[in-house]
Amino acid sequence: MLRIRFFGSIREQLQTSSIDVEYAGEETVSDLMAKLIEKGERWLILEEQDVLVAVNMTLCGKDAVINSGDELAFFPPVTGG
Amino acid sequence: MMITVQQEDFDHGREYEALRELANRDGAIVTFTGLVRDFNSQCSVSNVVIEHYSGMTEKYLMQICSDAKKRWNLGQVRIIHRIGTLEAFEQIVFVGVSSKHRQNAFEAAQFIMDILKTTAPFWKQETTAKGTQWVKRKDSDEAAAAKWSGA
Numbered sequence: 653m654l655r656i657r658f659f660g661s662i663r664e665q666l667q668t669s670s671i672d673v674e675y676a677g678e679e680t681v682s683d684l685m686a687k688l689i690e691k692g693e694r695w696l697i698l699e700e701q702d703v704l705v706a707v708n709m710t711l712c713g714k715d716a717v718i719n720s721g722d723e724l725a726f727f728p729p730v731t732g733g
Numbered sequence: 734m735m736i737t738v739q740q741e742d743f744d745h746g747r748e749y750e751a752l753r754e755l756a757n758r759d760g761a762i763v764t765f766t767g768l769v770r771d772f773n774s775q776c777s778v779s780n781v782v783i784e785h786y787s788g789m790t791e792k793y794l795m796q797i798c799s800d801a802k803k804r805w806n807l808g809q810v811r812i813i814h815r816i817g818t819l820e821a822f823e824q825i826v827f828v829g830v831s832s833k834h835r836q837n838a839f840e841a842a843q844f845i846m847d848i849l850k851t852t853a854p855f856w857k858q859e860t861t862a863k864g865t866q867w868v869k870r871k872d873s874d875e876a877a878a879a880k881w882s883g884a
Contacts (some may be wrong), residue, residue: 654735656840657788659784660784660856660858660867661856661858663784664867668763682819702870705761706786706789706802706854708794709786709789710789710792711852712818714855725786725789727768727786727854727856728856728867728870729851729869730850730851730852730853730854730856730865730870731827731850731855731856731857731868731870732768732783732785732849732850732853732854732855732857733814733825733826733846733849733850733853733855733868
């Protein structure tokens with residue numbers, strides 16, 4: 653199982669703040685994104701160039717390998733302060 | 734090092750006094766307070782809603798404090814960042830740094846804000862006369878953070 657969380661404008665566009673997906677194996681963030689995008693047109697937002705990814709609350713590249721039990725997050729560039 | 738993410742406002746005077754009490758052998762305290770502007774590049778702004786990633790936000794704020802302490806000889810480091818709905822002119826963020834000498838405290842406070850703005854997972858949505866909109870990243874913020882990477 654994987655928990656995938658969404659924040660900011662991505663959360664708003666996807667109309668969900670998190671989903672749980674069945675997962676077993678060693679795929680990369682890119683592999684998982686390809687599966688999510690198959691869910692429908694609005695999921696194409698994940699492919700936008702400036703989307704950031706965190707695995708277990710650490711920013712990482714789309715080539716990062718995901719393990720079962722990890723928490724992923726997709727979000728736009730940060731704008732705090 | 735102490736970081737806090739909270740909805741409620743903070744008392745700048747109390748935070749300064751707390752730093753002063755702990756920084757009893759330091760010769761400088763620099764504080765920065767960020768406020769909600771009532772305008773953006775296009776129109777007026779009545780309030781902002783700040784979202785964060787609980788857990789990751791705290792982790793990155795601690796990392797920023799820790800990086801600052803590695804770069805400069807610092808005493809105390811304090812960050813407060815507010816979340817939720819904030820009206821124009823309310824306080825958003827507080828950074829306080831103490832050091833033996835002013836230069837370290839000035840530089841570290843600026844470093845903390847520059848890195849916070851580009852790495853700490855907060856997102857701002859503005860309410861304007863034209864409706865709500867998500868604030869976009871600014872090239873000037875990226876440039877401000879990038880200048881520390883080669884220093």
